[in-house]
Amino acid sequence: MMTKDNNQRDQSNNQGGGQRVDLFSELELEFDAASDSDLQLSLSMAEQGSKKTEQPTPPITLVRGYLNAEQQAVLMKEAQTYPLSRPEIQVFGQFHAIPRQQVWFGDLGCDYLYSGLFIRALPWPKYAHKLREKLTRDYGLTSNGVLVNRYADGKDCMGAHSDDEPEIAHGSHIASITLGATRDFVLKHKHSQTKYNISLHSGDLLIMHWPMQNDWLHSLPKRLKIKEPRWNYTFRQLIVNFHG
Ligand SMILES: O=C(O)CCC(=O)C(=O)O
Numbered sequence: 329m330m331t332k333d334n335n336q337r338d339q340s341n342n343q344g345g346g347q348r349v350d351l352f353s354e355l356e357l358e359f360d361a362a363s364d365s366d367l368q369l370s371l372s373m374a375e376q377g378s379k380k381t382e383q384p385t386p387p388i389t390l391v392r393g394y395l396n397a398e399q400q401a402v403l404m405k406e407a408q409t410y411p412l413s414r415p416e417i418q419v420f421g422q423f424h425a426i427p428r429q430q431v432w433f434g435d436l437g438c439d440y441l442y443s444g445l446f447i448r449a450l451p452w453p454k455y456a457h458k459l460r461e462k463l464t465r466d467y468g469l470t471s472n473g474v475l476v477n478r479y480a481d482g483k484d485c486m487g488a489h490s491d492d493e494p495e496i497a498h499g500s501h502i503a504s505i506t507l508g509a510t511r512d513f514v515l516k517h518k519h520s521q522t523k524y525n526i527s528l529h530s531g532d533l534l535i536m537h538w539p540m541q542n543d544w545l546h547s548l549p550k551r552l553k554i555k556e557p558r559w560n561y562t563f564r565q566l567i568v569n570f571h572g
Pocket residue numbers: 475477486491504513546547548560562
């Protein structure tokens with residue numbers, strides 16, 4: 329796996345010039361696009377890493393500071409308006425509210441059955457949609473839906489799971505964007521004891537490449553010292569009209 333720091337470059341390129349530019353527009357592309365070679369490099373480092381240590385390495389790419397401070401701010405402002413809910417799921421016959429809030433935005437025909445809950449896609453908000461387009465421009469990552477999770481503080485969490493629902497398109501990658509509080513993201517290999525802990529900061533992009541979900545679980549454990557909220561966007565590619 330590899331990390332990349334875009335923060336400084338973005339900040340210096342956003343200074344000066346009174347002109348108001350759309351923060352996620354094509355204009356920004358020449359400053360902001362990460363090259364394909366980053367992705368290639370990260371994958372080849374993953375291969376090397378696994379040879380050296382004989383430990384499995386998750387097929388991921390971590391791009392530190394993918395969103396600059398201004399982009400994070402507009403997205404966070406938009407996130408305050410999302411119609412979040414805290415649905416109840418049934419575990420061993422008992423109903424429990426999930427320990428976070430969530431909302432699913434997507435294209436027509438991209439409804440999602442997630443944790444046993446049928447979630448109808450709401451129309452894309454402006455900046456979430458711009459971010460979807462930016463991920464396609466920068467990394468060729470296509471998606472037709474995004475799950476937004478809000479963790480109010482370190483008591484909110486997500487248990488170990490794989491994003492392997494049948495409606496997820498075969499061969500697709502999942503792009504995860506963090507906003508707000510820094511939280512640990514834990515990857516655990518399904519067939520060995522190998523575990524990795526990645527600290528995800530506001531503005532970071534984590535790409536979970538196909539077929540990570542086959543071999544790895546991921547979780548966002550409780551961190552009781554954390555008092556600030558965190559938002560996470562996972563952009564996914566679903567099979568259209570899977571649920572009819
Ligand atoms: O909040 C995170 O970083 C992880 C979210 C996640 O795994 C999910 O939505 O499936």
